[in-house]
Amino acid sequence: DAGVTQSPTHLIKTRGQQVTLRCSPKSGHDTVSWYQQALGQGPQFIFQYYEEEERQRGNFPDRFSGHQFPNYSSELNVNALLLGDSALYLCASSVRDTYGYTFGSGTRLTVV
């Protein structure tokens, strides 16, 4: 049974560009959450998707947006990239109203 799959594994982008990260949740999970982990910090909540809608949002600017598809997979989009957006982006899937998060291995984004 595959866990959470994220792609790509690594990515290098230039300031001002746009990026899309992808996540396939664990089988049986219907909720996807995205976290940003900067170097030396803990993961910070970006937003959560359930039933193709954004249900909760953390303290991130509108440059960060997402989408959930009917098959529960999800995308995270970041526009107008800043150097400070360089981080590990983690996707976590779960069943709605539970804390049974399964995290993916993350996408390492470097903005130059």
Next chain:
Amino acid sequence: DQQVKQNSPSLSVQEGRISILNCDYTNSMFDYFLWYKKYPAEGPTFLISISSIKDKNEDGRFTVFLNKSAKHLSLHIVPSQPGDSAVYFCAASDGNEKLTFGTGTRLTIIP
């Protein structure tokens, strides 16, 4: 505003001894707490959790203690094994499934 704090960035423990990792929080609305373990190049893996209605939860070698009055929780690992070497994150939730993480403690088990 760091609502979940792990004040020890690193900890070294002899194999076979007890490892104690600490976590403090400031938000009194937090009612569910979790510990995650993270190896390099992998996502965090769930270890153990505790609800605010309890003060202790055990799972094998892992025990989590919660002191609500002090807003403090700790993770005890007994006995510590080399495979326990990893970064440990404390996380908390106020009931909406969103997790607030601490900055992590790097645990090194010395053989």
